[in-house]
Amino acid sequence: MSQPTIVVVGNGMVGYKFCEKLVSRSAQFNIIVFGEESRIAYDRVHLSEYFNGKSADDLSLSTLSWYADNGIALHLDDPIQEINRIDKTVHSLKGTVIKYDYLVLATGSSPFVPNIEGIEKNGVFVYRTIEDLDLIRDYAANAKVGAVMGGGLLGLEAAKALIDLGIKETHVIEFAPRLMPRQIDSAGSAMLQSKLKQFGLSIHLNKSTSEIAGDDKIEFLKFNDDTSLMVDMLVISAGIRPRDELAKLAGLQTSSRGGIMVNEKMQTSDECIFAIGECALYNSMIYGLVAPGYEMADIVVAYLTGGDKFFYGYDMSTKLKLIGVDVASFGDAFVTEPECRTIVFEDTHKGIYKRINISNDGKYLLGGILVGEAEAYNILLQTVNNKILLPPNPEDLILGSRGGEGVEGAGLMSLPDDALICSCEAVSKLAICSAVNEGASGIDDIKKCTKAGTGCGGCVPLVKDLIAGTMKANGQYVKNVICEHFDYSRQELFDMVKINKLKNYDLVLDHFGKGDGCEVCKPAVASILSSLWNDVIVKQDTIQDSNDRYLANIQKGGTYSVVPRIPGGEITPDKLIVIGQVAKRYGLYTKITGGQRIDMFGAHVNDLPAIWEELIDAGFESGHAYGKSLRTVKSCVGSTWCRYGLHDSVSFAIEIEERYKGVRSPHKLKGGVSGCVRECAEAQAKDFGIIATEKGWNLYVCGNGGSKPQHAQLLATDIDSATCIKYLDRFLMFYIKTADPLTRTATWLNKMDGGIAYLKNVIINNSLDINEQLEEEMQDLVNTYHCEWKEVVENDELRKRFVHFINAPEEKDPAIKFEPMREQIKAKW
């Protein structure tokens, strides 16, 4: 018999998941997919990340070759326009006709657009596809005031997107008397509202829009209460409408309120046709989330492959982060007394609201709402779903237990084996614990072998706790070990290497490790060795991260960048000329960096020693742009030229950069010195920042730019230069000795018990009685400074390592290609 043909209409999240599940379970089918969008299925749940740097590719759920490899014929940009149920054929826009044995409708939904006067005007958008986001982004470039119609989950997400796009004034217009009416109650909404206000969102409740006014583009909104609001753009997020038009046309049963009616096998009124995802109406419900859609896909796959699985509705509990505020709602969130007992905790100062509903006999948790802090969500949801008996003081569930065993950990391990931990991939507690028992030891392992946590990612914290809990139960000691080769934390290893005076990696591995090492412990030990002994790192080149091994940052295509040190950002015209000449001679692309110096890109590995030889002759030194070590100390021009400057910030920045240059640390280090509070050097965004005051300097520590920016915190006020350096010595050395690998100072402080108060006590009050030692250790590092590039340039043996082909040292990598761009080059790749 020939293979049955399955046609899937819609290549969205659920349509794709259906294909994935079907091919993983059977090769018996001939699968043909039609998608209306021009892209392969992408992750709509994380759509907003498109505005935070994710590309359409990053959001893709798979690749074109995946479809090909699995024998799936994919027709993109070609919607199905008609179903002929008598001939069992589908007809596409481009004219393809296919005969099907089974048809799966996964057409999703479209945004509901209310019929308001002026809705067709320019500047009015919906928020569902990547194309919608492109349109919004382009338009937002010229907009100052934005509004979102709808204060539900998607509306608030769209509002966040507008803020991210740089729209300073963003309004949310909600028809109901509260935000997220489907998920949270009035008190929770009030708390959420006050938090969102702090982020600059203006929220208007009880407002219904009567007209969108303006010439050809939107200029203002008019409301039923005769008020109005000037806006440049509007995003409509007023709900979803299931895409049932195709089904309706084919005479399948649909609801007057929208949705293709299905039974518990996801069959429509035609038994050969199924509907899954947001287009399917089960028991008068449309499920607007992915997890139930995935479950529906699973049920059809089970049916087709001879299993019997049924859909009986789905838990709509959700947890999300809205503009930095956690919001969660689970189980029966709205049930009230006298049907239950309700416990509420409110902290208006911190903006936290928690509500749990408990059965009248006090035994079971029925549901609840969390705003502002939702760490307990996963465990609470599990408690509801698995009907776990509540502890005698159920308020502990939201307050945390005060004294005694933590309820969270205990509760987690007492979950039944079949408790669903990852609902996207349907992974049970048993599956995760068994994987741990069979040797999986980290979240990556678990993702690999069970797929848990690979969907929306919401269960990852719970999975991590389960891993730790299971390992503990097995008597395995859980701690921050470096990797499988070293059973120690970085701090422990640091002390042991020091006491035993070990000077190379192999010795450290022989003494304290096992196996042959790896890409995690080698650079970690390399960093410890250099923080302790400050030896020439290229002597042990093969334990260094690639950038450290070649003393340069590796780039796309395999070339390297060259960054000489320019302390404090100050440079003479002569040195500028040298940089220009070197860049010209070796064909390098030049750019001013964000760290006040100059980067030359596109160097062949073979050219590096010669390039550095010329730079060193002209008085330059390595800038350590490749190392986990001091990068730059940014300066503002300060009192020498600036009319506001209080002290000479440039001289002080240079002094500090010269002092700590070359010092290796758990992660990179950056500093800044500003001449007054206007803070032109952005010192408060650095690992250490110094700002001039009338009386001296203020010293800030543990700031961070990067993906999670954080301001530095004040360590000391009005100190003189010598004290400032003394505190810095202590602070930096304390960090170097105690932080985990690849942990910036900000994260290190965030994890420190007692936080900045504790750190102050150590650095200023000498509470650990180690300050003298810290200062000595730092002084040793300062005294043993050497320019690593100078060592290489002057040593023929070391120079020899900078080749691409070991058997053809003169030859450059032929795979490297450049193309012109704005009178310079760029890597062709």
Place this chain on the structure above:
Amino acid sequence: METILDIEWVLACYADDVPANGGACVKHGNEQIAIYNFVRRGEWYATQNLCPHKQQMVLSRGMIGSEGDSCEPKVACPFHKKTFSLLSGECLSGDEFQIKTYPVRVEDGKVYIGIV
């Protein structure tokens, strides 16, 4: 049926040229081959130099090490740290990549790579 493959042993370089516990790249016609001098285990390995993840000619500059109780020897690409078994060429970090591996012989301080 049994196939016996003809292996041609190509002189790649001198053993001293390849850094201890690290790799180097050898040119063989138009091919780039990475060889690794695993001194800690007294073993030599060779693989393609191209990392299949983002098509970068860099595996020879990666760090080598071992994984698991069986101490599977591996190399980590310096770009995004995908790891590959030096024995089978299989990607050990969960992706579907596969790289070519070559047999290596060292005689009189000379390193030979076996090309099929």
